[in-house]
Amino acid sequence: MDKINEMKLRFVSKSSNESFARVTIAAFASQMDPTLGEISDIKTAVSEAVTNAIIHGYEDKMGYVEVLATIFSDRLVVEVSDRGRGIEDIEKARQPLYTSKPELERSGMGFTVMETFMDDVRVVSGINQGTKVIMIKYIGSLTDNIGGSK
Amino acid sequence: MDKINEMKLRFVSKSSNESFARVTIAAFASQMDPTLGEISDIKTAVSEAVTNAIIHGYEDKMGYVEVLATIFSDRLVVEVSDRGRGIEDIEKARQPLYTSKPELERSGMGFTVMETFMDDVRVVSGINQGTKVIMIKYIGSLTDNIGGSK
Amino acid sequence: MKNTNKRYGTILHFIGQEVMVLQITNKRVSDILVVSLEGELDHHTSGEVRKYIDHLLDDPTIKNLIIDIKKLNFMDSSGLGVLIGRYKIIKKRGGKLGVSNISAQIDRIFVVSGLYKIIKPYEGLQQALKDIGGY
Amino acid sequence: MKNTNKRYGTILHFIGQEVMVLQITNKRVSDILVVSLEGELDHHTSGEVRKYIDHLLDDPTIKNLIIDIKKLNFMDSSGLGVLIGRYKIIKKRGGKLGVSNISAQIDRIFVVSGLYKIIKPYEGLQQALKDIGGY
Ligand SMILES: Nc1ncnc2c1ncn2[C@@H]1O[C@H](COP(=O)(O)OP(=O)(O)O)[C@@H](O)[C@H]1O
Ligand SMILES: Nc1ncnc2c1ncn2[C@@H]1O[C@H](COP(=O)(O)OP(=O)(O)O)[C@@H](O)[C@H]1O
Numbered sequence: 412m413d414k415i416n417e418m419k420l421r422f423v424s425k426s427s428n429e430s431f432a433r434v435t436i437a438a439f440a441s442q443m444d445p446t447l448g449e450i451s452d453i454k455t456a457v458s459e460a461v462t463n464a465i466i467h468g469y470e471d472k473m474g475y476v477e478v479l480a481t482i483f484s485d486r487l488v489v490e491v492s493d494r495g496r497g498i499e500d501i502e503k504a505r506q507p508l509y510t511s512k513p514e515l516e517r518s519g520m521g522f523t524v525m526e527t528f529m530d531d532v533r534v535v536s537g538i539n540q541g542t543k544v545i546m547i548k549y550i551g552s553l554t555d556n557i558g559g560s561k
Numbered sequence: 562m563d564k565i566n567e568m569k570l571r572f573v574s575k576s577s578n579e580s581f582a583r584v585t586i587a588a589f590a591s592q593m594d595p596t597l598g599e600i601s602d603i604k605t606a607v608s609e610a611v612t613n614a615i616i617h618g619y620e621d622k623m624g625y626v627e628v629l630a631t632i633f634s635d636r637l638v639v640e641v642s643d644r645g646r647g648i649e650d651i652e653k654a655r656q657p658l659y660t661s662k663p664e665l666e667r668s669g670m671g672f673t674v675m676e677t678f679m680d681d682v683r684v685v686s687g688i689n690q691g692t693k694v695i696m697i698k699y700i701g702s703l704t705d706n707i708g709g710s711k
Numbered sequence: 712m713k714n715t716n717k718r719y720g721t722i723l724h725f726i727g728q729e730v731m732v733l734q735i736t737n738k739r740v741s742d743i744l745v746v747s748l749e750g751e752l753d754h755h756t757s758g759e760v761r762k763y764i765d766h767l768l769d770d771p772t773i774k775n776l777i778i779d780i781k782k783l784n785f786m787d788s789s790g791l792g793v794l795i796g797r798y799k800i801i802k803k804r805g806g807k808l809g810v811s812n813i814s815a816q817i818d819r820i821f822v823v824s825g826l827y828k829i830i831k832p833y834e835g836l837q838q839a840l841k842d843i844g845g846y
Numbered sequence: 847m848k849n850t851n852k853r854y855g856t857i858l859h860f861i862g863q864e865v866m867v868l869q870i871t872n873k874r875v876s877d878i879l880v881v882s883l884e885g886e887l888d889h890h891t892s893g894e895v896r897k898y899i900d901h902l903l904d905d906p907t908i909k910n911l912i913i914d915i916k917k918l919n920f921m922d923s924s925g926l927g928v929l930i931g932r933y934k935i936i937k938k939r940g941g942k943l944g945v946s947n948i949s950a951q952i953d954r955i956f957v958v959s960g961l962y963k964i965i966k967p968y969e970g971l972q973q974a975l976k977d978i979g980g981y
Contacts, residue, residue: 418570418573418581419570419572420569421569422568425566426754426755427592429754429755430753431588431589433785442581455820458785462787516761516793516795516796517788518789524787524788527823580888598950598951604920605920608888608922609922616889666896666931667923668930673959674955677954
């Protein structure tokens, strides 16, 4: 289709790579001439998905986290994936305040934050196969003016 | 060995990704607490290798450029590779001022700049298979004080 | 020639107007502990913030907590976890948790999470001190 | 709430103290054309610079060229190609090419490439104007 640019980033599941992933997606998305608010939305959502891959996907093990980003004329599509433990009940996992790790002071709001900041969030997961979160953000369209953070 | 962190970035051979690659390698390398001069050296060398992959490796075609970066306790290793046309005579290509594209006002100084800013540069290439440039930069060691740009 | 012998960390401060590393400072105003966060609060830096604040909260004469996030350029839901955890500690003491200088991005996270049910937002640190401590 | 309705491009200016996009300005001082570059000069932006300068050089009353790179935060060997190309044009007219405000990183590139054989470096733009034009 109208694919304009594409990048794939793979890194090990170290928490210091959370900020690295944010800078990278921000630098890539900046080619779309987004507003600061849009960049901030994308960074926040990617940060949530990458953190989940590290904490929940791989827990204390090491593994690869992948961020695939594609620029289309009107939108950015970001896929964050891991090959970790997977999610048993996706619907339950996406509910606000649900967390499987309250002992780590997780708030259970990660998916809700992704949904708030992106225009569409889809989750694909398989037990012991891994999880993929696909997020879409429309950039510079008229609908942005109705949205929150422009 | 003492591998501390690793990332792999893949992007399409568009020239707008040259600055994207620089920001990404800078953000990744910043985890090593380098000096501004060291970051600048790394960005310059990576910019040269990525530009070569885009201009010479793929010429007017589209293809993937890959940047693999590994942090060891004392050094950063960066591999920039393409699956493009390859280099026939690597020794000749590495000579200062040699360029196969003078009509594009290339200076023929890309490899020399990489050698100036990095501690080691190796080139592996096969005709119609592609080219890989492996660069090593020692960070924060005593030898840096002898080098130029700290 | 420009001097380039500076740590890059200080420059990364400017990436997307945010610092890579979190900086924490605190001051004490009677029974209020004021903690200021600068930089990015994510999963990676949240452990540090938690430890820093809880260590100070070991002092039982502290009743209220104000967290100033004027210079916090990034926060995700890992930060919510930190705030909710500190709220629980302060609540047990019958104190209040206030947060001052909330940016638009962080405000949206607070709104969707319902955080405003448990913390009070303040335009600035002075307003927070005035309201919570009466200064 | 802070106003975040700004283009991110302006903020990326600060990544590693450099702008993503190149900005070019020019002024004329008698037979000297002064071009100032701000941002990053790489393969991606070099075409733009080349076109910009060559369009101005269409004016045959311009004899000398000074390129000020005080605000140029990045340059790689693609920039060398641009400078050498402009040198050839200016040389045909019997003029001089000067470059002012060269940073340490760019200085090393000029040194290894032998560029100082064909261009004159200047501490500042004023010195360049004084030496080349006698002002
Ligand atoms: N990548 C993942 N791999 C495995 N489980 C996940 C993953 N992402 C999310 N989950 C599950 O979904 C739950 C809810 O996630 P989220 O809304 O981000 O909240 P939190 O991270 O605070 O727990 C997590 O607690 C976890 O059980
Ligand atoms: N990735 C590559 N693929 C194919 N050829 C390359 C590649 N990198 C370099 N070369 C060859 O090596 C030559 C010298 O490269 P370099 O020193 O960077 O100078 P320049 O890019 O200015 O030509 C190029 O002109 C080209 O012929």
